[in-house]
Amino acid sequence: MTASPSTADAHLPDFMRRDRSWHPPAYTPGYRTSVLRSPKCALLSLEQGPGEKTGPCFRADMLHELDNDLITNYAAATGSSGVALGERIIVHGRVLDECGRPVPNTLIEVWQANAGGRYRHKKDGYLAPLDPNFGGCGRCMTDAAGYYFFRTIKPGAYPWPNHGSDWRPAHIHFSIFGDAFAQRLISQLYFEGDPLIPLCPIIHTIQDERAIQQLIAKLDMGEQRPFDCLVYRFDIVLRGRQQTFFENKREGL
Amino acid sequence: MGEKPMPVEYLKETPSQTAGPYVHIGTLPAHAGLPVRQNETLNAIEAPGERIVVEGIVLDGSGAPVKDAMIELYQADSKGQVGEHTLWGRAAAMFETGELRFDTVRPGALAWRGGKMQAPHLTLLIFARGINIHLHTRMYFPEDEAAHQVDPALNRIEQVQRRKTLIAEKKKDGHYRFVIRLQGDQETVFFDM
Ligand SMILES: [Fe+3]
Numbered sequence: 001m002t003a004s005p006s007t008a009d010a011h012l013p014d015f016m017r018r019d020r021s022w023h024p025p026a027y028t029p030g031y032r033t034s035v036l037r038s039p040k041c042a043l044l045s046l047e048q049g050p051g052e053k054t055g056p057c058f059r060a061d062m063l064h065e066l067d068n069d070l071i072t073n074y075a076a077a078t079g080s081s082g083v084a085l086g087e088r089i090i091v092h093g094r095v096l097d098e099c100g101r102p103v104p105n106t107l108i109e110v111w112q113a114n115a116g117g118r119y120r121h122k123k124d125g126y127l128a129p130l131d132p133n134f135g136g137c138g139r140c141m142t143d144a145a146g147y148y149f150f151r152t153i154k155p156g157a158y159p160w161p162n163h164g165s166d167w168r169p170a171h172i173h174f175s176i177f178g179d180a181f182a183q184r185l186i187s188q189l190y191f192e193g194d195p196l197i198p199l200c201p202i203i204h205t206i207q208d209e210r211a212i213q214q215l216i217a218k219l220d221m222g223e224q225r226p227f228d229c230l231v232y233r234f235d236i237v238l239r240g241r242q243q244t245f246f247e248n249k250r251e252g253l
Numbered sequence: 254m255g256e257k258p259m260p261v262e263y264l265k266e267t268p269s270q271t272a273g274p275y276v277h278i279g280t281l282p283a284h285a286g287l288p289v290r291q292n293e294t295l296n297a298i299e300a301p302g303e304r305i306v307v308e309g310i311v312l313d314g315s316g317a318p319v320k321d322a323m324i325e326l327y328q329a330d331s332k333g334q335v336g337e338h339t340l341w342g343r344a345a346a347m348f349e350t351g352e353l354r355f356d357t358v359r360p361g362a363l364a365w366r367g368g369k370m371q372a373p374h375l376t377l378l379i380f381a382r383g384i385n386i387h388l389h390t391r392m393y394f395p396e397d398e399a400a401h402q403v404d405p406a407l408n409r410i411e412q413v414q415r416r417k418t419l420i421a422e423k424k425k426d427g428h429y430r431f432v433i434r435l436q437g438d439q440e441t442v443f444f445d446m
Binding site: 041186 | 436
């Protein structure tokens, strides 16, 4: 994978500050692993420079044809013509910034458990079986209007040791780059109506119920693929650039 | 098309969630054991300039290695430019030891605001299970002492003894070690930028 040039402009406007009360704090004892992995000192606030206002820029041509199809991409990579087991879904939506502007040509990476709640990962030993036709790894890019989609199977819930056996609701992990390192974000997508959502200590690291709602994909029956796939809508918002009221125009502009 | 009016109601940024223990599946699938993208070596950055090795480890509040950490690197090229030669990388801690490594080039001094300069540094983002929102830190080079004296980030750190948490140890020429401490007496400085 190679990164190509992005806009190297020190004069780019700053990003709005991150609203840290909207994100989960570092120390959340309900999620026990955070206890020893949370800094105790306050974060150091610093203005952004060119190293924060630019970032890696990925090209669509680095993606493989099946990267956005988790139903077939693993089988194809292993020389099988099989398809993944489970409830077939498409996840789609737009990536916008806080000002409502689309974020085009940005890379989204996704990973998830299979329909039984098992990850294809060296460290996952859950007793649910691996699906020989499911890897759980995908990528896609937003188009010029910030729109993206990928096809997969709905992941299963799985247990994990926290307070005894806690259960993760069905979720898809996603990673997104935006235009600048300041916009970098990793989070998780949940599914509307999942009864495990109110019980999940990881979701409840987020203090504001409205912020939690932002992570819940909505069933989009209007877009269903008849006799094929259910569709979920999931929009993503990245940090927005501030308006610049007194920007010195560069020569020639 | 005319300029859109300034929005008075902003959208809220999508909240972060931990990358979890299986972050490698989506970001470094070969490390997770998936037989895809086997040839992808995101921790080896090819660019003109002086080659360097940066080895590192993330330690938790008990001093134990964070063996599931994933770190992303963003840096200026050897001439101090970002953008034109975007240098970005990604490395995973070894499951057995927590050690990780980047092979890259020594960055040049990067511009700062108002015509000032920053000392050469690597920007690092740390993702792991138990980290609810990624941690943003920087690694500086021990031999750049003069540049450190005027670096805007290092100078913003009021507790002078904490500045050294951002300065790597030089093992030998071109080989550095950087220990990131998430918590404790020598807690690394993390930024909100
Ligand atoms: Fe998970």
